[in-house]
Amino acid sequence: MNDKLGLPVGTTLDRFIMRKQEDFPYATGELSQLLRDIALAAKIVNREINRAGLLDVTGAYGQQNVQGEDQQKLDVIANIRFIRALRNGGEVCTIVSEEEDGVIQTGNTKGKYIVAIDPLDGSSNIDVNVSIGTIFSIYRRLSDQGCDGTMEDCLQSGVRQVGAGYVIYGSSTMLVYTTGNGVNGFTYDMTLGEFFLSHPNICTPKTGSIYSINEGSFNSFPDGVKQYVNYCKENNYSARYIGSLVADFHRNLLKGGIYMYPPTAKSPNGKLRLMYECNALAFIVEQAGGKATNGSQRIMELVPTELHQRCPLFIGSTEMVNKVEEYLKAEV
Numbered sequence: 001m002n003d004k005l006g007l008p009v010g011t012t013l014d015r016f017i018m019r020k021q022e023d024f025p026y027a028t029g030e031l032s033q034l035l036r037d038i039a040l041a042a043k044i045v046n047r048e049i050n051r052a053g054l055l056d057v058t059g060a061y062g063q064q065n066v067q068g069e070d071q072q073k074l075d076v077i078a079n080i081r082f083i084r085a086l087r088n089g090g091e092v093c094t095i096v097s098e099e100e101d102g103v104i105q106t107g108n109t110k111g112k113y114i115v116a117i118d119p120l121d122g123s124s125n126i127d128v129n130v131s132i133g134t135i136f137s138i139y140r141r142l143s144d145q146g147c148d149g150t151m152e153d154c155l156q157s158g159v160r161q162v163g164a165g166y167v168i169y170g171s172s173t174m175l176v177y178t179t180g181n182g183v184n185g186f187t188y189d190m191t192l193g194e195f196f197l198s199h200p201n202i203c204t205p206k207t208g209s210i211y212s213i214n215e216g217s218f219n220s221f222p223d224g225v226k227q228y229v230n231y232c233k234e235n236n237y238s239a240r241y242i243g244s245l246v247a248d249f250h251r252n253l254l255k256g257g258i259y260m261y262p263p264t265a266k267s268p269n270g271k272l273r274l275m276y277e278c279n280a281l282a283f284i285v286e287q288a289g290g291k292a293t294n295g296s297q298r299i300m301e302l303v304p305t306e307l308h309q310r311c312p313l314f315i316g317s318t319e320m321v322n323k324v325e326e327y328l329k330a331e332v
C-alpha cells in the first residue's frame with residue numbers, strides 16, 4: 001500500500017517527513033525537525049514505559065497537577081522528556097502541558113512553533129499495563145520571533161493547528177499524525193529504533209458499531225446522550241471503553257466508532273482538555289474523514305480562553321456523531 005505520496009509501507013518516518021517536505025518547496029524544514037524531535041521523545045518515553053515495572057517508576061509521584069489530579073511518576077517523566085526534547089530541538093518557543101500550571105518558555109525565542117501536549121494520556125492505566133498515549137498539537141506563533149511566546153500564541157483555535165498527532169504505547173507503539181494533508185501511522189521497531197510507515201493515508205469509516213463512554217456516569221448524562229446510549233444498545237453495538245482516550249480513539253479511528261465524554265455531575269464541562277486532547281484528535285479525525293464536536297459546535301472552532309479549559313467531546317465516525325447530535329438537539 002502507498003500513501004498519497006506513493007511512498008511504500010515500510011518507509012521510515014525520517015524519509016517520509018523529507019518527502020512530504022519536498023511537497024512544500026517553501027518549507028524551511030523547521031516543522032519537519034519538530035516532528036523528528038517529538039518522535040525522539042516518544043522513543044525515550046516508550047523505553048521508560050516498557051521498563052516501568054522494573055525501575056520503580058510506577059505509582060503516584062506525590063503531587064497534584066493543576067487539574068487536581070494525583071500526578072503519576074510517568075506523567076512527570078513523560079512531561080520532562082517531551083519538554084527537554086522540544087527545548088533541545090530549538091523549533092518551539094513555548095509549550096502548554098497538562099502537567100504544568102502555566103506555559104513553559106523554552107528559551108528558543110527564534111522558534112516559530114507552539115506545542116500543546118498531554119505528555120501521558122490514560123494515567124490511571126499506567127500501573128495495570130493497559131495502553132496509554134501522548135497527544136500533541138502544533139501551532140505557528142503569531143508574535144514576532146526574538147521573544148518568548150505570548151498567551152495569544154498559545155490560545156489559538158484548533159483550526160489554526162499546523163500539525164497534530166498522538167503516540168499510542170500499546171501492544172505496539174505507534175505514532176499517528178497529520179500536517180493537514182491526510183493522516184499517516186508509523187509503527188515503532190524497537191530493535192532498529194525506527195518508526196516505519198505502517199498505516200498510510202488513514203481514512204475512518206463513515207459509521208460504525210462501537211461506542212465508547214464511561215457509563216458509570218450514565219445517571220448524570222444529558223438526556224440526549226442517555227437516549228443515544230440506549231439507541232446503541234437497541235442496535236446491538238459493542239461497548240468498548242479502555243479509559244485511555246488515545247487507545248479508544250485509535251481503535252475507533254481504524255474500525256469506525258464514537259468516543260463520548262459528555263458533561264457529567266463530576267465534570268460539568270466534560271473532563272477532556274481542549275488545548276491538548278480535543279483539538280489534536282479533532283484535527284486528526286477530520287483529516288481522516290470523521291467529525292468532532294462538543295455536542296453542537298465543531299471542536300476546532302471553539303475559541304480557547306484558558307490553557308486547561310475542558311469541553312465535552314463527541315468524536316469519531318461522522319454518521320455516529322451526527323446521530324448523537326440529533327438526540328441532543330431534540331432535547332433542547
Ligand code: AHG
Pocket residue numbers: 069098118120121122123124214243244245246271
Ligand atoms: P489523562 O490521563 O491525560 O489525565 O487523561 C485521562 C482521560 C482520558 O485518557 C480517558 O479517556 C478519560 O480521562 C477517562 O476518564 P474517566 O476515568 O472519568 O472515564
Ligand code: MN
Pocket residue numbers: 067069098123
Ligand atoms: Mn491527567
Ligand code: MN
Pocket residue numbers: 118120121122245277
Ligand atoms: Mn489525557
Ligand code: MN
Pocket residue numbers: 098118119120121122123
Ligand atoms: Mn495526561
